[in-house]
Structures are given as C-alpha cells and as structure tokens.
Amino acid sequence: xxxSSDSICKSKDEHSSSGIFxxxxxxxxxxxxxxxxxxxxxxKYKNGHHVKQISERDDDGDQMVQRNMDLHVNTGxxxxxxxxxxxxxxxxxxxxxxxxxxxxxxxxxxxxxxxxQMNVENQRLKELISQVNNNYKTLHxxxxxxxxxxxxxxxxxxxxxxxxxxxxxLEMDQLASVTETDVKxxxxxxxxxxxxxxxxxxTTTTIENVHLLDPAWKSSHYSREINTRANESxxxxxxSGWLSDYKVPKYSPFGDVDQASDQxxxxxxxxxxxxxxxxxxxxxSDGCQWRKYGQKMAKGNPCPRAYYRCTMGxxxxxxxxxxxxxxxxxxxxxxxxxxxxxxxxxxATAMASTTSAAVSMLLSxxxxxxxxxxxxxxxNKAATTILPYCSTNLATLSASAPFPTIxxxxxxxxxxxxxxxxxxxxxxxxxQNFMSLPNxxxxxxxxxxxxxxxxxxDTVSAATAAITADPNFTAALVAAxxxxxxxxxxxxxxxxxx
DNA sequence: CGGCTTTGACCAGCGC
DNA sequence: GCGCTGGTCAAAGCCG
Numbered sequence: 001x002x003x004s005s006d007s008i009c010k011s012k013d014e015h016s017s018s019g020i021f022x023x024x025x026x027x028x029x030x031x032x033x034x035x036x037x038x039x040x041x042x043x044k045y046k047n048g049h050h051v052k053q054i055s056e057r058d059d060d061g062d063q064m065v066q067r068n069m070d071l072h073v074n075t076g077x078x079x080x081x082x083x084x085x086x087x088x089x090x091x092x093x094x095x096x097x098x099x100x101x102x103x104x105x106x107x108x109x110x111x112x113x114x115x116x117q118m119n120v121e122n123q124r125l126k127e128l129i130s131q132v133n134n135n136y137k138t139l140h141x142x143x144x145x146x147x148x149x150x151x152x153x154x155x156x157x158x159x160x161x162x163x164x165x166x167x168x169x170l171e172m173d174q175l176a177s178v179t180e181t182d183v184k185x186x187x188x189x190x191x192x193x194x195x196x197x198x199x200x201x202x203t204t205t206t207i208e209n210v211h212l213l214d215p216a217w218k219s220s221h222y223s224r225e226i227n228t229r230a231n232e233s234x235x236x237x238x239x240s241g242w243l244s245d246y247k248v249p250k251y252s253p254f255g256d257v258d259q260a261s262d263q264x265x266x267x268x269x270x271x272x273x274x275x276x277x278x279x280x281x282x283x284x285s286d287g288c289q290w291r292k293y294g295q296k297m298a299k300g301n302p303c304p305r306a307y308y309r310c311t312m313g314x315x316x317x318x319x320x321x322x323x324x325x326x327x328x329x330x331x332x333x334x335x336x337x338x339x340x341x342x343x344x345x346x347x348a349t350a351m352a353s354t355t356s357a358a359v360s361m362l363l364s365x366x367x368x369x370x371x372x373x374x375x376x377x378x379x380n381k382a383a384t385t386i387l388p389y390c391s392t393n394l395a396t397l398s399a400s401a402p403f404p405t406i407x408x409x410x411x412x413x414x415x416x417x418x419x420x421x422x423x424x425x426x427x428x429x430x431x432q433n434f435m436s437l438p439n440x441x442x443x444x445x446x447x448x449x450x451x452x453x454x455x456x457x458d459t460v461s462a463a464t465a466a467i468t469a470d471p472n473f474t475a476a477l478v479a480a481x482x483x484x485x486x487x488x489x490x491x492x493x494x495x496x497x498x
Numbered sequence: 499c500g501g502c503t504t505t506g507a508c509c510a511g512c513g514c
Numbered sequence: 515g516c517g518c519t520g521g522t523c524a525a526a527g528c529c530g
Contacts, residue, residue, distance in 0.1 A: 292503055
C-alpha cells in the first residue's frame with residue numbers, strides 16, 4: 001500500500017505504525033514496512049516463509065527497500081504489482097530518489113523483475129486455488145448426495161412406535177396456510193432416538209422409532225389456526241419480551257417438487273410440545289392456570305382426553321390436551337400448543353425457555369439448507385446433550401418433515417438423580433438468550449415423577465445449558481435439523497413421485 | 499356470584 | 515356422500 005498523498009505522510013515519531021515517515025537523514029519521503037502493524041509477527045512471518053534477499057548491502061537505504069520488498073513478496077496479492085504498475089511514476093520517483101543515493105539502477109531493475117515474477121506466480125496460484133475450490137465443491141455435492149441416501153435408508157429401516165415411551169416431544173407442526181387442501185397432510189413423524197445404555201456403562205446412539213403423531217389434532221386445529229393466524233400474529237407482536245419476535249414461518253406440505261418453491265412461500269410452522277411423564281395426578285403442575293373446555297373419548301384409549309386452555313392471560317391462545325397412556329396409565333401425556341402472550345411465573349420460565357430453545361432450533365430449520373446433509377451423529381449428540389443428566393432413558397430427536405421433533409424423555413426408570421448445579425445461572429442466561437424467540441410452554445414441575453428427587457426444571461435447565469453453552473453446536477444442530485427437513489422433503493417428494 | 503367443570507352438540511378433516 | 519374421529523363451543527351444573 002503506497003500512500004502518495006502528502007497529507008498522510010507524517011513523521012515516524014508521530015505515526016510510526018503507518019509505515020510512512022520523513023527520513024531524518026535525507027528529508028525525503030520514504031515508504032517502509034507497509035502494513036507492518038505487528039513487528040514481532042512480521043519477524044516470525046519472515047522466519048516461516050521464504051523471503052527473497054534482494055541486496056546484500058548493509059546500509060539503511062537497502063534495508064528499507066529490502067523490508068519493503070519482503071512485504072510485497074509475502075502479501076500474495078497481485079495488488080502489489082498492480083500497485084507498482086499503477087503508481088509506477090510515484091514509485092519510480094521515490095525509489096529512484098532513494099536509489100539514486102543508495103542503490104544502482106541495475107539492482108532496481110532486478111527488483112522490478114523479481115516483483116514481476118512474483119506477480120506471475122501469484123496469478124498462477126490464484127488459478128490453482130480456484131481450481132481446487134471448484135473440485136471441493138464438486139466433491140462436497142457428491143458427499144451430500146451420498147449422505148442423503150444413507151439417511152433415507154436409516155429412517156426407512158427404523159420404523160417403530162414411540163407413543164408408549166415417556167418423554168417430552170417438541171413438534172414442529174408445519175401448517176398449510178393458504179388452502180384447506182394444503183392442510184391435508186399425509187405425513188408421518190420420524191423419530192431419531194438416542195438411548196443411554198447404562199447397563200453397559202456407555203452411551204449408545206441408535207435410530208429407533210418412527211412415530212405417527214395425531215393427524216386429527218393437526219387437521220382440526222389447523223383450520224382454525226389458519227383463520228386466526230394473522231390476528232394472533234398481530235396480537236402477539238404487540239407484546240413485549242419473548243413474543244416480540246414472533247415469526248410466522250411458511251409451510252410446505254412437501255407434496256410436489258415442482259410446487260415446492262411456491263409452497264415454501266406459503267409455509268407456516270407451528271410448534272407443539274408433548275410431555276410424557278409418570279404422574280398420579282390428573283394434570284401436571286406446570287405453573288400456569290388452565291381451564292378445561294372439553295373432554296372426549298379418544299379412539300383406542302379408554303382414558304378420556306381433556307382439553308385445557310390457558311387462563312393466565314386474556315386472549316392467551318395456548319392450549320393443552322391431557323390424556324393417560326392406554327398401555328401404562330401411570331404415564332400422563334400432555335401436549336401443549338400455542339404461545340403465551342403474557343409473562344410466565346418463575347416456575348414456568350425454565351421449561352418455557354428450554355422448549356423455546358428447541359423450538360427455535362427447529363424453526364431455524366426453515367432456513368434454506370445449502371447442502372441438505374443429514375448428520376445423524378450430530379442429532380444423536382444433540383439428543384444426549386439435551387438430557388445429559390438423564391440416564392437409562394430416552395433423549396429423542398426427531399427431525400423430519402413436516403414435523404421435526406425433539407423428544408426429551410423424562411421418565412426415570414431408576415433412581416438416578418437429575419441434577420443441575422447451575423440452574424439459577426442458566427435461567428438468568430435463558431432470559432436473555434430466548435427472550436425474543438418463539439416460545440412454547442411446558443410445565444416446569446412434575447408431580448409424582450418416579451424416583452426423581454430433582455425437579456424437571458433442573459433437567460431442562462441443564463439441558464438448555466448444554467445447548468446454549470456451545471454456540472457452535474447449536475448452530476450445527478440447526479444445520480442438521482435443516483438438513484433433515486430438506487432431506488425428508490426430498491424423501492416425500494420421491495415418495496409422491498412413486 | 500364468579501369461576502370452573504361437565505357434557506352433549508357442532509364443526510371440520512379424512513378415509514372409504 | 516356418509517361415517518368416523520378429533521377438537522371446540524356453550525349451556526347447565528357445581529363449588530367455594
């Protein structure tokens with residue numbers, strides 16, 4: 001970098017870092033050590049790289065030229081040469097004046113020749129880098145294709161039922177928002193599961209389940225949601241805090257490849273959270289106030305299903321349905337849907353934050369995925385990370401279209417305590433990290449949880465801490481979920497095509 | 499009397 | 515079109 005303007009030419013004492021100063025000996029303008037803001041590093045840099053020696057002379061003038069030359073050689077940019085060419089007159093003036101006193105014309109010509117060679121080599125290296133980059137992209141695309149195929153095979157071979165297993169299920173119900181025909185989803189939930197094998201004293205990750213989740217809940221509820229979506233959005237946007245950034249993502253039923261792009265423009269995602277835990281009471285204590293507005297007998301389950309809506313805030317749209325598991329009536333299945341439009345009590349904040357974290361990750365999955373890689377290991381890692389303090393239990397991640405799901409199994413088959421020594425601090429952090437994220441509420445405290453001396457709140461706090469402690473992992477998880485969405489999207493498309 | 503629960507009716511989606 | 519199912523509504527009843 002050569003500064004030809006006199007305005008920036010200052011004394012070395014004032015601005016030695018600029019590399020431009022007025023020579024105290026000659027009184028002439030000299031450029032040296034351009035961009036050498038880190039003298040020590042520069043020294044190391046010279047030691048670590050080949051530096052051409054231009055001159056063997058030991059006087060000050062040649063040292064200036066040599067250091068200047070070293071810098072040009074090591075930039076690796078053709079700016080050097082271009083600079084020299086474009087500012088040849090300026091360069092010539094200064095250097096010629098300098099060399100007039102200190103160097104011979106032959107040496108200067110040799111210097112320029114070296115610079116020209118360096119420029120040619122730089123150009124060649126740039127072309128080489130470009131070629132390597134293209135090769136990398138090609139290989140990357142190929143790898144993406146292979147991983148997509150592998151993931152599809154894994155999911156196809158992992159069909160099972162998750163209903164009777166306890167856990168917290170975060171669903172991304174992606175709603176059709178334009179036409180009712182779009183609501184006719186024929187999709188299934190595919191669950192990837194992480195299980196801790198305590199007997200073998202190690203953690204294993206397996207893909208276990210594919211779960212079909214309540215199409216009726218979706219279809220019936222969606223039609224109303226579609227009609228009220230706009231009003232809700234405005235209403236929610238009017239509230240401060242964690243609902244301020246409420247998003248209404250678009251939804252695509254993923255039915256047609258050709259229509260995928262158009263559908264993506266009208267996609268709506270809806271988050272839902274299911275909690276499965278053992279409880280003797282008819283409803284888990286989750287810190288919120290609920291009003292029962294209906295009860296139905298569900299097919300295939302002798303236990304009635306109760307419907308509640310949140311009454312803590314006027315106009316709060318959060319609803320939940322509670323039903324006992326048919327096979328094991330000690331398991332209480334609670335499904336939450338909607339977003340609270342009011343502040344939550346402290347006991348509910350932790351779980352709301354945790355679920356919002358998971359939901360936010362899933363919502364982030366709506367971001368376009370460049371490669372669509374399904375990283376099953378990453379998802380499994382996510383699952384184990386979400387519930388690091390739960391043992392012999394399920395930490396399930398489901399990420400498939402149209403309802404990617406994260407499942408946190410809270411049922412404790414043994415007496416291993418759930419502990420989170422950092423709970424309070426975590427909660428404080430959550431209030432900042434997730435204040436603006438879409439939130440789904442889940443009860444913060446379970447009653448009658450088998451063999452669990454610690455509270456569920458601690459569990460989710462620890463889980464969230466594990467997630468938030470590693471932003472890279474969170475980002476990677478988002479990317480993974482994104483990939484799964486894209487991957488399942490592709491699967492559905494292929495299925496529809498067949 | 500207000501809030502909540504109960505419960506039958508109603509509506510919409512879906513499959514046949 | 516019809517029946518099944520899930521979800522919601524709203525009137526009636528209950529309770530503190």
